[in-house]
Amino acid sequence: MARATATTEDSLSSELIRAAGVKVTRGRVRVLDALRAARQPLSHAEMEALPAGAGDAAIDRVTLYRVLDSLVACGLALKAVDTRGVFRFSAAGSQRQHAKHVHFRCTGCGGVFCLKAEPPPPPRLPRGFRLQQVEFDLRGLCAGCGAGTS
Amino acid sequence: MARATATTEDSLSSELIRAAGVKVTRGRVRVLDALRAARQPLSHAEMEALPAGAGDAAIDRVTLYRVLDSLVACGLALKAVDTRGVFRFSAAGSQRQHAKHVHFRCTGCGGVFCLKAEPPPPPRLPRGFRLQQVEFDLRGLCAGCGAGTS
């Protein structure tokens, strides 16, 4: 049952990658799979620590960076920096959904939490500026990280 | 004239540091001075490249990190990450003004630009979460960085 689901997701990731016009490699499939399954954006370190599927060898550190860059370049993943200055990646499909609400970013653990409020429309920009993304972020400590504080 | 102004600002920085209850050192005065004079948040690298005042020796790299941390710890400076994942620091006084408007963050150069629109009020948070900062950011390329692109 769990196996069947995993296989289905694997195929879908492969299909997305093929449709994007780049080579379908084990690394890309595994990484996109992980991104699509994740509920929060993942850092490079977190993905490197992912359990290798079924007897699959671990992905090389540099290759993982390049796989992530390639997924971003072909539009299948998004890249953004967390509050600690570390890049986090998410599957591109999930951003349409995340564009519709506000986020809370924990300064303690770098985690990203989805809130239910929706962001306001963007204001006008100065001449020559190109808007790529709108982000209405709340920063602070999540319930876990703020537990010990006064 | 310029000398008189500089002296005045130096004194004010010293006074702020003294009032914060920490030792007044050359490094702290110079750094807080630079932060108060800056129109945008400054990175560690940018501050390290600052011209040494008048025959003053350059500040040690590690000491600069510790000076910045101490200014943040005593509430005289703010620390936030830019779109490239590098920390930037600003004088604490300047944030009251920056809290009243929206910012554009350039993904090319990491620069921060102040817009005239004001941010909307924050939504409710889940139980246990502590809000420290609200940020309504627009991301993209500034006029300089986007010049060469199609």
Place this chain on the structure above:
DNA sequence: CCACTAATGCAACAGTGTTGCATTTGAAGG
């Protein structure tokens, strides 16, 4: 199955930030 390009693995490197420890210095009191 072949050929050809894109992707990978490995080593070495760069930038940013941290830790440990010996030395210096600011500030408080004598």
Place this chain on the structure above:
DNA sequence: CCTTCAAATGCAACACTGTTGCATTAGTGG
């Protein structure tokens, strides 16, 4: 002034994140 002592500094070494160069491997299209 001079003494004292915690706090701040300078330096070396380190950790983490991300990049570059280059030889080898593996997709893909024929």
